[in-house]
Amino acid sequence: MSGWFLLGAPWDCSGTGRGEAAAPSALRVAGLAELVDVDLGDAATHISTEDRDPVTGVRALGDTVAAARALASSLAAGLRDHPGLRPLVVGGDCTLLLGAFAHLRAAVGEVGLWYVDGHPDFADGSSSDTGETADLDLAVLTGDGPPDLVGLGGTVPMVAARHVALIGHRTADLDPESAAELARVPGDVFAVDAPAVLRDPAGAGRAAAAWGEGLGLSMWLHIDLDVLDQAVLPAVTYPQAGGPDFDQLAAALAPLAVSDRLLGVSVADFRPDLDGDGGHAARLVNLLDSVLKG
Template structure:
């Protein structure tokens, strides 16, 4: 994995300390720190409240804004101080993308997003059962959300919906709430659902890579590890059946990680508190080693 710097984002948008915030250090302990060129430590992304804003429906709104700005600053400093290295940002939950794109949009302008997740993360604040920003960060990134969040990058949207590929989300046997979330997705999104990934992992990766090449933009790759089937990775907050296994996911990811357009990678939603013997952390480190090798 030469050519990468590591930046932790110990972000738990629930404010409950339920486990995601411990993931950066758990993955370091499982060997990730030895696989990168340099470890820049953790950004200050702590969420300390569970208060839900009445107007927006968003949980921990002021803390979220502070955390996003902190991560944006840390990412910007890493890119400035480590020229020639690409960032590997390890969460924490998917809310970390608010900080990543707050920096990317302001510093680089338009950037595309390969977004691998078992869920679309496209609720609005009031529509989410919890109000957690990990339920709605893709909506916020594409301009659908409270002004305080959608404007974090200085320009709205932080990433245009037509510049997002949603990969690995579930579309079969959904409950009514999840079906309604999928129905909210913009038509402009490029989509490859979980059945498409499982049916032809290499083809899915090639299609997503070609789509990104066609945009002609620098690209960010985000991996919510709950894209994996719960049978192979149960240590996440919202596990689901119907996803790829580790081999299928690696095959899909490889055309994206070798792309010359790749700016950086983020990884989210691992729960080390649900991984008593550390074997899931080790498998995730091995996955990253496979797909991010030089």
């Protein structure tokens, strides 16, 4: 994995301390830090409240804005101080993307997004049962959400919907709430759902890579680990059946990871509190090593 720096984002948008915030530390213990050129430690992404904003329904709105700005600042410093390296940002939950793109939109401009996730994350603060920003981060990135969040990058949207590929999301046997959330995803998002990934993992990755090449933009790769089937990785907050195993996910990610347009990678939603012997952490480090070393 030469050519990368590591930045932790111990971010638990629920404010409950349920486990995601410990993921950067657990993955370091499992050997991730030894695989990169530089470990920059953790950004200050602490969420200290469970309160929901009465207007937007978003949980911990003020803390979320502060955490996003802190991560954007840490990412900017890492890129400034290590210009020959690409960032590997390890969460925490996928709200970390608000911080990543707060920096990228302001500093780079338009950047495309390969969004690998078992869920579309396109709820809004009012419709979400929890108000957690991990339920709505893709909506916020594409300009649908509270002004304090959608404006974090200085320009709205932080990433255009037509510059997003949604990969690995479930589209079968959805409950009504999940179906309604999926229906909110804009039609110009490039979608490669979980059944397509399962049918031909490498082909799905090549299709997404070719789509990204066609954009002519630098690309960010985000991996929410609940894209994996719950049978192989139950240590996530919202596990689901119907996803790929580790080998299938690696095959789908490989064409994206070797793209010349790849600017950086983020990884989210691992729960080390649900990984008693550290075995899942070790498998995740092996996955990242196999994919990102090219």
